[in-house]
Amino acid sequence: MSRELSTGDPAPALRLTAHDGSIVDLADATHSGTVVYFYPKAFTPGCTTEACDFRDNLAALKGQGYDVYGVSGDDPQELQRFVTEYHLPYTLLSDAS
Template sequence: MSTRLAPGDTAPDFTLPDADGKPVSLADHRGRKTIVYFYPAALTPGCTKQACDFTDNLDVLAEAGYDVIGVSPDKPEKLAKFREKESLKVTLVSDADRSVLEAYGAYGEKNSYGRTIMGVIRSTVVVDESGKVAHAFYNVRATGHVAKLLRDLEV
């Protein structure tokens, strides 16, 4: 079971391929606040709702100084299909070996329909301008999470 991050921790750095296969690094976002959200699978109902909510609020978040990166174990090709099908504007990156998911505590045991399985734990980590964790939310719901996040961040 991976360790969950807490406010004040240094956010693990990463460089992952985006939907076009181009590298995206957390370090490139230093100086801006970055919302890194982890979701189980592209093109599924809950993950689609969450990604669309982030896309719909991207301008509001950007005005408040936040960048948004969505991380899943999906391959870049699937992320590209997801982006095109849903007209997503949020940056989606592929963590196929789940190393970043594990580093952020977003992969491990979870309950799914009454049984315990290993999988992606829907989570959101807000990283401040200096690379420290400002907020860490685990086991979030796909629906309503972005609205709650906006309230929590006072955006």
């Protein structure tokens, strides 16, 4: 059963494969906050705009103690291509289930 999350709610347990092939468990996040955004598919116009907005504002987010993770249904290889093409300096996670 899924439920809608509100700002400030703890994220559900997520253990996913990152774009670089590593396994990320968000329960291990060490910063004071974590931003997890979900998007349908890499390289689509809206998703690319969103990813680049996080890229362009990452320094401010990091300065406030936040880590950023993007989650989509794309496989890790596609996510790596997306990271490389758009110079995304944060972790993208694959939820291909």
